Amino acid sequence: MLISLNHIYYILGALVAIVALLSFQDKGNPKRVLTGTFWGLYAISFLFGNMISPVYMGVLAIAMAVIAGFGGVRMGKHAEATVEERTAQAKKLGNWLFMPALLIPIITIIGTLGLKDFTIAGLQLLDKANITLVSLGVACVIALLAAMSLTKDKKLQPIKESRRLFDAIGWAAVLPQMLATLGALFAAAGVGQVVSDLVSAAIPVDNRFMVVLAYTIGMALFTMIMGNAFAAFPVMTAGVGLPLIVKMHGGDPAVLAAIGMFSGYCGTLMTPMAANFNIVPAALLDLPDKNGVIKAQVPTAILLLTVNVFLMYFLVF
Structure with a gap:
């Protein structure tokens, strides 16, 4: 090439x-x-x-x-x-x-x-x-x-x-690159299996909607913790997306990946861990509230995440 x-x-x-x-x-x-x-x-x-x-x-x-x-x-x-x-x-x-x-x-x-x-x-x-x-x-x-x-x-x-x-x-x-690498390390270390066991114990896995809800919200929450959707994706997809949505319920992997990442981005909007997106702009603009960007984004993020739950449910199967 x-x-x-x-x-x-x-x-x-x-x-x-x-x-x-x-x-x-x-x-x-x-x-x-x-x-x-x-x-x-x-x-x-x-x-x-x-x-x-x-x-x-x-x-x-x-x-x-x-x-x-x-x-x-x-x-x-x-x-x-x-x-x-x-x-x-x-x-x-x-x-x-x-x-x-x-x-x-x-x-x-x-x-x-x-x-x-x-x-x-x-x-x-x-x-x-x-x-x-x-x-x-x-x-x-x-x-x-x-x-x-x-x-x-x-x-x-x-x-x-x-x-x-x-x-x-x-x-x-350098955060996006480092956090994406961290996500791959977590997946290789078996964190995805731990997440799968926890989800399986907490929700009825035979219920399609509950599995979708766990995956989309889990992507957002794990992204908030990790600060990057690329870090959350391999863990949540290995733990919930592939074994429960794709293999158990026959979901479409392409739809799963697209909407799953979008759900993770909703978490990006709500966390200071995504410093390059939410904290740096506040510093560059000299905002009096360093969390001002996050506060402005939270309503949009929650609305988008809610829409993603239903998009995933109606499109992935």
């Missing part, structure tokens, strides 16, 4: 490596060595993750956690345009500003639905096993090039802006 998921990882790893280098060079950051080391280790996970043994990758993850835990990841010094300069640039570009952002979903859909069987000289253009993720990665690269062409910014400016965003989010930027 011509473009695989590894190629996307290499591009992202190169970006994070440059961010690490800029952090090392930032004399305005009192923690520049630790901050640069943190992003450097993160870059290694993308660039050499398939070459490093799981043991050493675990050591790398622990090192990152120690650096972040002791406050080693700090905001650097950034040269930012004034409000007047940004306003003038926005007026000059007008609605064209939205073009790069709109390109991402459009190209992702085109790649996912239209190019999954496309070949060049007998080679698959995009990795069919990860068609959506590869299409998304290609879309982001194209959108970046379009943005650079549109704004006429210097070649290194997108990297500097990326570093500013990494600094603003801080260590929370």
Whole structure:
């Protein structure tokens, strides 16, 4: 194949490596060595993750956690345009500003639905096993090039802006990847079987609605605990979804996965554990209540979760 998921990882790893280098060079950051080391280790996970043994990758993850835990990841010094300069640039570009952002979903859909069987000289253009993720990665690269062409910014400016965003989010930027890995570890450790035993003891498993209710609400609750639906999915699906909904009651696995993940996202809206979604935005916007984002999202999350319960019940069987 011509473009695989590894190629996307290499591009992202190169970006994070440059961010690490800029952090090392930032004399305005009192923690520049630790901050640069943190992003450097993160870059290694993308660039050499398939070459490093799981043991050493675990050591790398622990090192990152120690650096972040002791406050080693700090905001650097950034040269930012004034409000007047940004306003003038926005007026000059007008609605064209939205073009790069709109390109991402459009190209992702085109790649996912239209190019999954496309070949060049007998080679698959995009990795069919990860068609959506590869299409998304290609879309982001194209959108970046379009943005650079549109704004006429210097070649290194997108990297500097990326570093500013990494600094603003801080260590929370790595949470989705880490929590998804944690979910896989929980599943491998047999937590799913424990969950299955607990659910089987608590509800009548021959009742389809009760099983669906346990799975959807369990996805939301476990996501609130873990902070990420990707971490909750393997545990709840192995413990409740597959053995009870699919195998016992003959449910559709595709519907189970889609609505199950959506139920997990409802939990994401209601937990401070999803720091990159709920706590970081509050900090970036200087909200007086750090839980203000969560409080605003709770009614929507509960309504969506209720709808998901009935969607799952009527569509999965």
